[in-house]
Amino acid sequence: MWNLIFLSMTGMTDNKNFLERRTIAAPATPKGTGALAVIRLSGPEAFVIADKVWAGRSLSDCPGNTVRVGRIVNAAGEMIDQGVATVFRAPASFTGEDTVEFSLHGSEWIVREVMGLLVDAGAAPAEPGEFSRMAYLNGKLDLAQAEGIADLIASRSRAAHRLAVSQLRGTFSRELNSLRDQLVELDSLLELELDFSEEDVEFADRRRLLDLTERTLKKVRRLADSYRRGKAFKEGIPVVIVGQPNAGKSTLLNNLLQEDRAIVSSIAGTTRDVIEDTREIEGILLRFQDTAGLRDTEDEIEREGIERARALLRKAAVGLWIIDLTSPLLPQLEEVEKEMGEMDEDSINFLLLNKSDLRERDLTTEERERIKRLMQKEGVSEPLSITAQSTEDTEKVKEILIREIKKKGNPEEEFLVTNLRHREALEAGAKSLEDVKGGLEQGLSGDLIAQDIRQALHHLGELTGAITTDTLLASIFENFCIGK
Ligand SMILES: Nc1nc2c(ncn2[C@@H]2O[C@H](COP(=O)(O)OP(=O)(O)OP(=O)(O)O)[C@@H](O)[C@H]2O)c(=O)[nH]1
Ligand SMILES: [Mg+2]
Known part of the structure; x- marks a missing residue:
């Protein structure tokens, strides 16, 4: 202590x-x-x-x-x-x-x-x-608050703004400091025991300590895990548009952006490079990414485009799967199932059955079964029949997109970590807390447990600046703009 x-x-x-x-x-x-x-x-x-x-x-x-x-x-x-x-x-x-x-x-x-x-x-x-x-x-601000100001200046959507404001107001610091204070108290009791080591006393109630450690760990983990979403809300949630060539991906992108951004043509394999742009919709910044149609191809450039599409999918928060209703559905659904398996388990996916204006028949039982099977995966929502050229349908797509994204985490309701430095300190803190927990469960002696608690306190202290080094300070502030 x-x-x-x-x-x-x-x-x-x-x-x-x-x-x-x-x-x-x-x-x-x-x-x-x-x-x-x-x-x-x-x-x-x-x-x-x-x-x-x-x-x-x-x-x-x-x-x-x-x-x-x-x-x-x-x-x-x-x-x-x-x-x-x-x-x-x-x-x-x-x-x-x-x-x-x-x-x-x-x-x-x-x-x-x-x-x-x-x-x-x-x-x-x-x-x-x-x-x-x-x-x-x-002492006018703590570190997390100072970083909140930098985020406030950089905010490009209502959600990013709100996260920065709550950081600036110290919501995050207050939550952490109250946990830290409790740990400090228990740590000091453990330290006290060391002074009486001959007498074999326990001032620090082990059960209370374990309980507090578990509660802190849970909170620290939750904050660390929120980084992915927090970063996405801050920089724009990656929404990847995928499907076979000619399915209507670029048509949908242009309509979502309300801008003639990507080339649309009836030639399969038009898009190769990733075409990306952001839009704020209902306060949330979305990063739409149009990709090369997935297929086996001999064309080297197209193949590179497809590789890039797959790489994006792995990082995407949202997949918009465009199914072309005018070409056989089963192979397309099979492809979706295969690719979806590679995505983050937290991702949200939508099946958009496109070109419904040209469609003459209903889905067959087999097609319906296939779709149902896909929907059994978590995060896959009910398929939506659309005509990518129709503004009304695109609005519907935006609406369900925002609704599902908000279900996964709404910055207006919970605090999300948006800063990599915070996540790293939280992860390190969580690791030390795991050690404390393990030590308590194994009945380790007070001095060993106290060591791990001090480690955890150190990492949590780094977040708000209760513990700092010059290198840490320099690395934080050098990323600010001049005049800030
Ligand atoms: N009738 C109809 N035509 C559509 C619809 N969506 C797209 N198309 C047409 O389908 C063709 C292909 O559209 P694109 O948007 O270029 O398709 P893509 O998926 O981007 O194709 P690639 O870039 O080659 O992978 C174009 O001629 C579009 O006009 C639709 O809903 N209805
Ligand atoms: Mg295209």
Whole structure:
């Protein structure tokens, strides 16, 4: 226990040195021309530096959360731009340090010039993520929350946005910290036993410890396992369109995207490369992928296309299987059954019986039996007869797609992990918790169990930043953009 506290305390001291308490500046808006551009300046010298380039009422005397209108001037006293400065006083700012945000006209030249003036006045150009790192080191955010901000900026759909917001609000950190606190308590009881080792006492109730370990393990596993779905919600859920050549895959893709994206022709084997695009539907980002029709072929390029289609299928969350009703069904269904076996067991699959407008007969008993057999697999829904060219039918496809995806996990209702670093720490934490559990079941001595608990605490601590190293911090923040 004391070891652990000592470790994390020295960790924190190192981090403070790492920060060096410098004053940094960076543009916070994207490069290019716009109505406005924002430059952020933060650190102990922020007001002194700001006043050197500012012609107007002194910013050093300005109360926090105040806006001032003025001019930016160069050393020769020439006006560079007219703008607004927003003043935040430590600790009531994003970084926890004194901060000035200049809103200027959105010219690349002005931004470059003003940045140059600020640097001449003593500011250092910020590194990627340095403002967030400052905020973290000043205790304004924990690590998972800082990462939530990066996700918020990158969010491209309502679902991704919601996951980022709940991370930013600390939902994830709170859940983990409460488990961590309980483990810490039990660990300290185990440590106490070691001090009384001669007397053979047990302060830590083994049953309570096992119970807590199991509960924590379950939660940690659930979070780790949610990564695949979380990542899919964040980056777009991969929906692969597959079927035999000429089945109407590209027709469906174009209709789903409402854009003439893929070449459609009556020649079998038209599509070879994977054609991909995303659309947000009901707040969920879907990544539609049109692929080469599956068949045996001598054509080398087509064969490569088919290989790529199969590779995508293995990673897909959703398979849209296009069955061509105008050609024999049994071989197509056989192919579906074979390929589906290679997919992730969590995948969702839809049978779309296409070209229903050209179809004259009903399904035969054998065909129906075959379909039923496919549907016995988990995640295969009732076949839908469609005409891929019809907008009405495509809307129906979207509707069932979203409905089934939401059944599998809805970011509006549960927290999903979206960050690979989190998953790795959770997996490592789960492994240590398995060891704790095994140790308790085998009746191992308190000191051995305590060691595994400390390992588990270490990994869970890495998630929120209760335990950090400089390397970990650097690797997290370098992925942020400059100015964040
Ligand atoms: N009547 C009718 N024709 C369709 C339907 N869907 C597709 N087609 C036609 O079928 C032909 C093949 O369509 P594509 O969308 O190119 O088929 P594909 O599956 O992408 O074919 P490949 O790229 O060769 O694998 C085209 O002539 C389409 O116009 C449909 O529902 N009804
Ligand atoms: Mg095609």
